[in-house]
Amino acid sequence: AQKVTQAQTEISVVEKEDVTLDCVYETRDTTYYLFWYKQPPSGELVFLIRRNSFDEQNEISGRYSWNFQKSTSSFNFTITASQVVDSAVYFCALSPNTGNQFYFGTGTSLTVIP
Amino acid sequence: DAGVIQSPRHEVTEMGQEVTLRCKPISGHNSLFWYRQTMMRGLELLIYFNNNVPIDDSGMPEDRFSAKMPNASFSTLKIQPSEPRDSAVYFCASTLAGYYGYTFGSGTRLTVV
Numbered sequence A: 001a002q003k004v005t006q007a008q009t010e011i012s013v014v015e016k017e018d019v020t021l022d023c024v025y026e027t028r029d030t031t032y033y034l035f036w037y038k039q040p041p042s043g044e045l046v047f048l049i050r051r052n053s054f055d056e057q058n059e060i061s062g063r064y065s066w067n068f069q070k071s072t073s074s075f076n077f078t079i080t081a082s083q084v085v086d087s088a089v090y091f092c093a094l095s096p097n098t099g100n101q102f103y104f105g106t107g108t109s110l111t112v113i114p
Numbered sequence B: 001d002a003g004v005i006q007s008p009r010h011e012v013t014e015m016g017q018e019v020t021l022r023c024k025p026i027s028g029h030n031s032l033f034w035y036r037q038t039m040m041r042g043l044e045l046l047i048y049f050n051n052n053v054p055i056d057d058s059g060m061p062e063d064r065f066s067a068k069m070p071n072a073s074f075s076t077l078k079i080q081p082s083e084p085r086d087s088a089v090y091f092c093a094s095t096l097a098g099y100y101g102y103t104f105g106s107g108t109r110l111t112v113v
Helices: none
Strands: A003-005 A010-014 A019-021 A024-026 A032-039 A046-052 A059-061 A064-069 A074-079 A088-096 A108-113 B005-007 B010-013 B019-024 B031-038 B042-050 B053-056 B065-071 B074-079 B088-095 B108-112
Touching: A003 A088, A010 A019, A019 A108, A024 A074, A032 A074, A046 A059, A046 A064, A074 A088, B005 B088, B010 B019, B019 B088, B019 B108, B031 B074, B042 B065, B042 B074, B053 B065, B074 B088
Parallel strands: A010 A108, B010 B108
Antiparallel strands: A003 A024, A019 A074, A032 A046, A032 A088, A059 A064, A064 A074, A088 A108, B005 B019, B019 B074, B031 B042, B031 B088, B042 B053, B065 B074, B088 B108
């Protein structure tokens, strides 16, 4: 079975604080891909990052960083020095190597308070 | 590339009317997905096509919903008759392969009154 769990439904932080969004996944596939998408108030779904199951190196892109740990089946997302523009719903997703299906988490709504 | 194009962006219709949502995937992408997003259920996969063929429609809620993909560059999602509980944002997405990630359209916000 494929499943993605985002236990944090809503998070509020004050601007400039760091915040980590949790993502835990389940899969029996040995090869799979993990993703994060951002959905700002305007509604579109924006791709942020893709990571394959063989690459456990952490990735940093500006204020964004991702921590992938196969041992705990987690793919957490950290925003450093949060800004109001980071306010959005963030979705974690899993795609097994076979087939084209995505499995989305339920999303975490992040509010950054000025 | 213009990305995945959905139309209309907003649709307001009366209960019982037929509604047709349209999607143009990214050229070259061979898989197309229709999702519905509501506060209660989050993102739900309705149906997906691979090479224009419906592969999995188990997410289609009822017979009132139907989807077609007559060619590689166009798909429709039709609701007939529409009901207030169909009010949601409907997203279309396309991909060359799932592990590349999906590209989503801007969505159609449907309101059935």
